[in-house]
Amino acid sequence: MDIAAIARMALSAAKMAGAHLPAFQSLASQIATVVGPGRTQDELKSALADARARSDQMHKRVQDAAKGR
Amino acid sequence: MKKLMLAPMLALSLAGCTEALSLVGGLAGGMAGNPATVADRTTLDERAALGIETGYQVAAQLALVAFQTGFVPPSQDADVQRDNFCEMVVAGLAVVTDRGGQIAALDCRAHHAVTMMRRAYDAGNATSFAVTFAEARRLVAEMTSIIAPDGNGLLNIGRN
Numbered sequence: 001m002d003i004a005a006i007a008r009m010a011l012s013a014a015k016m017a018g019a020h021l022p023a024f025q026s027l028a029s030q031i032a033t034v035v036g037p038g039r040t041q042d043e044l045k046s047a048l049a050d051a052r053a054r055s056d057q058m059h060k061r062v063q064d065a066a067k068g069r
Numbered sequence: 070m071k072k073l074m075l076a077p078m079l080a081l082s083l084a085g086c087t088e089a090l091s092l093v094g095g096l097a098g099g100m101a102g103n104p105a106t107v108a109d110r111t112t113l114d115e116r117a118a119l120g121i122e123t124g125y126q127v128a129a130q131l132a133l134v135a136f137q138t139g140f141v142p143p144s145q146d147a148d149v150q151r152d153n154f155c156e157m158v159v160a161g162l163a164v165v166t167d168r169g170g171q172i173a174a175l176d177c178r179a180h181h182a183v184t185m186m187r188r189a190y191d192a193g194n195a196t197s198f199a200v201t202f203a204e205a206r207r208l209v210a211e212m213t214s215i216i217a218p219d220g221n222g223l224l225n226i227g228r229n
Contacts, residue, residue, distance in 0.1 A: 016138050023130050030123045034116050044115035051122035052187065058129035059180040065136035066173030067150055068143030 026054075114198070118190050121205045125183050128212040132172050135216060144169030155181065175215060179208040 033039065033047045135141040148154055148163040149170045155177035157163035165174045182205035189197040 017134075020130065020134055020137075027123060027127055027130065030119070030126070034119045034123060039112060041112050041115060044112050044119060048115055048119050048122065051119055051126070055122050055125050055129070055180070055183060058126050058133070059176060062129050062132045062136075062176045063155070063173060065133055066144050066169050066176070 030054075114190065117202060118186065121183060121186060121202065121209065124206070124209040124213070125179055128179065128209050128216070129176060131213065131216045132176060135172070136169070141169050141172060142167075144173055146170040149173050172212075172215065175208070175212045179205070179212045182208045 030047070030051060033044070039047075132141075136143065144150075144165065144167050146165050146167060146169075148157060149165060151157065154163060154173070158174045158177040159181050163174060163177075165171055182201065186198065186201040186205045189201045
């Protein structure tokens with residue numbers, strides 16, 4: 001494997017990692033909601049509803065990825 | 070209804086799990102002995118459920134990174150390709166042989182456990198909420214540990 005091929009692989013990996021950053025930022029925000037003070041029950045219930053929808057989406061994406069789709 | 074859920078929730082052992090879930094555990098432990106935070110106790114069930122959902126999403130996101138970066142190739146197992154794969158996993162009927170299939174099966178079990186916890190929460194059943202919370206927490210932790218069992222992250226995924 002030559003240097004150019006290695007560089008292309010590194011670039012590809014960096015792009016791939018970058019594509020996941022928004023998802024991890026969203027998760028960090030969600031964790032802050034869990035542990036943060038001053039949240040009302042209604043606010044937490046709303047966050048929980050959003051989190052459920054995101055979990056279901058993630059589940060579908062993992063299953064699709066495992067199937068190679 | 071939420072107050073009914075409090076006692077079994079606090080009785081749960083919340084030690085040792087994913088970081089997000091540990092945060093929830095620490096929160097619950099701190100609130101149990103602090104009279105000043107009694108008013109916040111009514112939000113404990115929501116925070117616990119939200120912690121499980123978040124923990125699941127962290128594990129699923131790590132699995133996605135593993136698949137999409139090629140650390141784990143898509144499964145070649147026939148059962149994984151079936152539309153009812155997760156139902157088969159929950160029923161104990163699915164056969165998985167490769168790493169991709171193992172992660173997919175664990176994702177099925179974890180998501181199923183999260184779904185059971187949601188039903189218990191929605192029904193306001195304190196006992197089943199405590200049980201399903203513990204099971205969901207265990208499976209989410211297991212799913213995460215498969216991906217990062219010793220702190221070396223994704224490098225562990227491809228190892229058999």
